[in-house]
Amino acid sequence: MICNSGSALAAAVSEAGGLGLIGAGSMRPDLFREQIRKARILTGRKFGVNIPLLYPHSPECVEIALAEGVKIFFTSAGSPRKVIGPLKDSGCVVVHVVASPALAVKCRDAGCDAVVCEGFEAGGHNGREEITTMVLVPECVAAVDIPVIAAGGIATGSQMAAALALGAEGVQIGSRFAVSLESSGHVAFKQAVVDAGPGDTRLVLKAHVPVRLLKNAFRDRITALESGGATREALVAELGTGRARLGMLEGDLDEGELEIGQVSGLINDIPAVSEIMDRLLTGYEETVRKLHSTN
Amino acid sequence: MICNSGSALAAAVSEAGGLGLIGAGSMRPDLFREQIRKARILTGRKFGVNIPLLYPHSPECVEIALAEGVKIFFTSAGSPRKVIGPLKDSGCVVVHVVASPALAVKCRDAGCDAVVCEGFEAGGHNGREEITTMVLVPECVAAVDIPVIAAGGIATGSQMAAALALGAEGVQIGSRFAVSLESSGHVAFKQAVVDAGPGDTRLVLKAHVPVRLLKNAFRDRITALESGGATREALVAELGTGRARLGMLEGDLDEGELEIGQVSGLINDIPAVSEIMDRLLTGYEETVRKLHSTN
Numbered sequence: 001m002i003c004n005s006g007s008a009l010a011a012a013v014s015e016a017g018g019l020g021l022i023g024a025g026s027m028r029p030d031l032f033r034e035q036i037r038k039a040r041i042l043t044g045r046k047f048g049v050n051i052p053l054l055y056p057h058s059p060e061c062v063e064i065a066l067a068e069g070v071k072i073f074f075t076s077a078g079s080p081r082k083v084i085g086p087l088k089d090s091g092c093v094v095v096h097v098v099a100s101p102a103l104a105v106k107c108r109d110a111g112c113d114a115v116v117c118e119g120f121e122a123g124g125h126n127g128r129e130e131i132t133t134m135v136l137v138p139e140c141v142a143a144v145d146i147p148v149i150a151a152g153g154i155a156t157g158s159q160m161a162a163a164l165a166l167g168a169e170g171v172q173i174g175s176r177f178a179v180s181l182e183s184s185g186h187v188a189f190k191q192a193v194v195d196a197g198p199g200d201t202r203l204v205l206k207a208h209v210p211v212r213l214l215k216n217a218f219r220d221r222i223t224a225l226e227s228g229g230a231t232r233e234a235l236v237a238e239l240g241t242g243r244a245r246l247g248m249l250e251g252d253l254d255e256g257e258l259e260i261g262q263v264s265g266l267i268n269d270i271p272a273v274s275e276i277m278d279r280l281l282t283g284y285e286e287t288v289r290k291l292h293s294t295n
Numbered sequence: 296m297i298c299n300s301g302s303a304l305a306a307a308v309s310e311a312g313g314l315g316l317i318g319a320g321s322m323r324p325d326l327f328r329e330q331i332r333k334a335r336i337l338t339g340r341k342f343g344v345n346i347p348l349l350y351p352h353s354p355e356c357v358e359i360a361l362a363e364g365v366k367i368f369f370t371s372a373g374s375p376r377k378v379i380g381p382l383k384d385s386g387c388v389v390v391h392v393v394a395s396p397a398l399a400v401k402c403r404d405a406g407c408d409a410v411v412c413e414g415f416e417a418g419g420h421n422g423r424e425e426i427t428t429m430v431l432v433p434e435c436v437a438a439v440d441i442p443v444i445a446a447g448g449i450a451t452g453s454q455m456a457a458a459l460a461l462g463a464e465g466v467q468i469g470s471r472f473a474v475s476l477e478s479s480g481h482v483a484f485k486q487a488v489v490d491a492g493p494g495d496t497r498l499v500l501k502a503h504v505p506v507r508l509l510k511n512a513f514r515d516r517i518t519a520l521e522s523g524g525a526t527r528e529a530l531v532a533e534l535g536t537g538r539a540r541l542g543m544l545e546g547d548l549d550e551g552e553l554e555i556g557q558v559s560g561l562i563n564d565i566p567a568v569s570e571i572m573d574r575l576l577t578g579y580e581e582t583v584r585k586l587h588s589t590n
Contacts, residue, residue, distance in 0.1 A: 121429060130494070134427065138454065198431075265426075
């Protein structure tokens with residue numbers, strides 16, 4: 001069970017028996033280093049990092065994490081070939097996030113130890129393929145012999161059991177842990193997710209960088225531009241910069257980008273990470289027991 | 296295990312231990328009556344009908360099926376309130392297809408015996424909510440106390456186990472049975488599905504009647520119109536009429552509508568229905584055993 005976040009949440013997930021990941025996201029390298037050091041103070045357990053490879057400072061983030069002694073690297077949004085050499089030379093585990101079985105094959109060929117299959121229902125940045133977890137996981141399991149970790153649409157023990165039934169060897173959970181006491185998200189953002197109903201998230205900006213967002217004034221404008229046939233340039237101009245920070249960390253529910261998964265319709269409270277983990281494991285075991293007893 | 300089709304396929308599914316459904320689709324009432332009579336010759340087992348409620352002749356199809364002694368009615372695309380009274384008075388089982396938990400609640404309130412939850416990944420006509428099976432099934436299970444049947448993204452025993460892990464009490468399988476020896480689809484259409492790769496289907500015509508189609512020249516034109524901000528009228532004009540028949544029954548792979556689920560990426564052959572059923576059950580049992588033994 002893997003979760004992607006800032007130091008407090010990553011450490012809490014590792015303390016609770018999962019694998020916390022510090023997400024570099026668009027973080028400046030100095031802040032990223034500080035987050036790794038903070039997590040090390042907060043937990044003696046293993047944690048990893050997730051580094052999107054599309055930013056100019058991504059290579060620097062990889063170097064920093066290596067220098068800080070991180071041994072588990074999740075990479076996304078780019079080719080793992082760019083960075084895998086020095087990581088494997090240093091004995092690191094390298095896992096890349098994919099949205100298609102074709103990319104899973106490329107990752108295996110590049111030497112990745114595992115892939116995260118992220119389905120259409122996942123929150124935030126996403127692939128263009130629109131393949132859902134139900135279909136993507138078995139497609140990737142059939143395509144590669146390295147472990148497949150399922151992501152997208154997983155917030156409960158039943159969904160975890162479903163992902164493992166599909167052939168995944170583990171799950172990556174974003175939205176559920178993002179709405180926890182330990183998450184660094186703004187409380188207004190967490191509450192907005194709790195209040196969200198089914199169907200309130202949509203994948204938008206497909207012509208630019210596809211991203212799943214909760215409904216708000218900003219997303220409505222993007223949707224209107226898209227259905228009016230706006231150019232990529234017009235969309236990028238409307239997007240501007242810093243909207244994710246504005247929405248999720250500063251709590252501007254109207255003008256910020258509110259990145260969250262479709263599973264937000266099933267998230268109804270803001271508990272501690274340890275409580276979430278208990279529910280996941282209990283729900284998983286109950287589901288498997290029930291399936292077995294009715295087989 | 297439920298499957299939606301013409302008489303030969305519906306009868307074969309019922310013979311193999313599932314519940315075959317004769318889909319009225321846009322069938323003329325006379326043809327629909329004939330299909331029911333043919334199925335009755337082909338099998339002594341129970342079968343049902345699926346009647347979309349949006350066509351002018353839908354009420355006539357309901358009357359025909361009732362007169363022919365059908366006892367299991369699946370309805371879709373409209374409100375079950377329109378037809379449920381006489382059906383329940385005649386002792387029929389009524390199941391409505393939904394794409395959101397809100398509609399599941401309306402169906403329960405209307406007196407439906409169960410709902411089919413059809414996820415975003417399902418082939419053919421679909422909801423506007425874009426909620427995937429992984430999320431929709433647990434949302435509907437939480438929303439209503441009547442049985443929930445999962446549909447969308449289910450072509451293997453592992454996917455069946457995943458659907459049941461999510462809380463479904465049964466599954467409805469379209470695409471996998473549509474690509475069988477007994478299906479009335481044109482062999483060129485079946486082969487096109489076998490040849491299709493991951494990501495080759497997309498949900499289009501969202502502003503009109505959302506439908507998931509396999510990539511071809513016709514769908515490419517629709518997609519180009521949509522991304523250019525075309526009006527609903529322009530889309531309807533391009534769509535014309537009879538395209539589903541042209542593509543799926545007459546085998547025009549360029550200009551027909553090729554309705555199939557995203558799971559087509561996992562469909563690699565054209566077996567008999569009995570063989571498909573064996574694979575589903577064997578795969579399901581293996582999956583549940585494996586989950587239980589590693590718990």
